[in-house]
Amino acid sequence: xxxxxxxxxxxxxxxxxxxxxxxxxxxxxxxxxxxxxxxxxxxxxxxxxxxxxxxxxxxxxxxxxxxxxxxxxxxxxxxxxxxxxxxxxxxxxxxxxxxxxxxxxxxxxxxxxxxxxxxxxxxxxxxxxxxxxxxxxxxxxxxxxxxxxxxxxxxxxxxxxxxxxxxxxxxxxxxxxxxxxxxxxxxxxxxxxxxxxxxxxxxxxxxxxxxxxxxxxxxxxxxxxxxxxxxxxxx
Numbered sequence: 095x096x097x098x099x100x101x102x103x104x105x106x107x108x109x110x111x112x113x114x115x116x117x118x119x120x121x122x123x124x125x126x127x128x129x130x131x132x133x134x135x136x137x138x139x140x141x142x143x144x145x146x147x148x149x150x151x152x153x154x155x156x157x158x159x160x161x162x163x164x165x166x167x168x169x170x171x172x173x174x175x176x177x178x179x180x181x182x183x184x185x186x187x188x189x190x191x192x193x194x195x196x197x198x199x200x201x202x203x204x205x206x207x208x209x210x211x212x213x214x215x216x217x218x219x220x221x222x223x224x225x226x227x228x229x230x231x232x233x234x235x236x237x238x239x240x241x242x243x244x245x246x247x248x249x250x251x252x253x254x255x256x257x258x259x260x261x262x263x264x265x266x267x268x269x270x271x272x273x274x275x276x277x278x279x280x281x282x283x284x285x286x287x288x289x290x291x292x293x294x295x296x297x298x299x300x301x302x303x304x305x306x307x308x309x310x311x312x313x314x315x316x317x318x319x320x321x322x323x324x325x326x327x328x329x
Contacts (some may be wrong), residue, residue: 100240106219109137109177122183122210125202127192127216129183131196131210132157134170136179142242142329143179143215144169145207148188148228149248156189157182161224161309161316168317169222169324176321183228200226206236208241218242220324225250225280225307229258236262243327245271245320248278248307251285263293270297271323275305275312298323 115134122129136143146169148162149155155162161181170180185200186193202220211219221241223231228246235241251258251274263270272290276283283301290299300319305312 095230103321109172109175109181113171117232118230120181120210122206124186124191124206126186126194128190129186129192129203129206130188130190131181131183131207132158133182133214134166134180135151136170137177140178140217142218142220143211144220144222145181145183145204145211145231147204147207147221147223147231148182148185149227151185151188151195151224151226153223157184159224161313162227164313164317165224165247165308165320168321169220174317174321176324177247179215183207184282194208198233200230201233204230205240208234215250220244220327222247222320223246229260230264233242235266239267239268241268243269243271243324245273245323247316247320248281248309249274250280250293251289252282253280257285259292260289261292263289265294267294269327271320272297272299273316273319273323274301275307275309276301276303277305280307280308
């Protein structure tokens with residue numbers, strides 16, 4: 095990577111012991127009631143388990159969102175070389191999840207999902223969020239030690255006439271990746287760079303050339319950038 099540029103797309107080395115393609119539905123106990131969720135099983139010796147959080151439900155976001163699905167594949171699919179178990183869930187008021195949309199309290203949903211994931215797999219956790227999901231993921235983990243690393247995809251910094259800042263990032267000591275397109279309409283590159291600069295180390299900012307907020311036509315480079323960073327965390 096040079097000056098925010100990502101090298102051409104190359105699929106990673108396959109997992110040495112790929113998992114069976116097992117997907118199961120689960121119900122989580124969230125602070126507002128049931129949270130509808132789905133888990134893709136990983137390799138038995140996977141060093142991490144991961145949680146992926148979806149974009150804004152009022153814009154149609156849910157656990158089957160295209161970016162969320164491709165993120166899950168980058169973490170779980172044998173062709174990408176990680177083979178981690180991955181949990182996706184619907185925020186309150188979305189799909190079959192109980193409660194109603196709040197806009198801030200969804201950080202509690204993230205914490206409930208992390209609790210389930212930690213109890214289920216008994217291994218360190220990696221948290222990934224896209225757009226609204228990235229904002230809620232960061233809010234849930236502000237200054238804490240709940241996760242080993244966090245990747246924020248398309249973290250919004252400007253939407254509907256409002257600027258968004260994340261001052262608590264200065265106290266977040268776990269490794270952080272800020273991954274967005276350099277043409278993200280909800281995160282102007284200069285604004286996102288300032289947000290990333292405000293975060294405590296360790297951190298990394300990666301901008302995909304020509305990609306918009308939804309990584310349109312750039313999902314494979316997004317997967318490559320994300321999985322490449324995550325592989326640096328593995329023992």
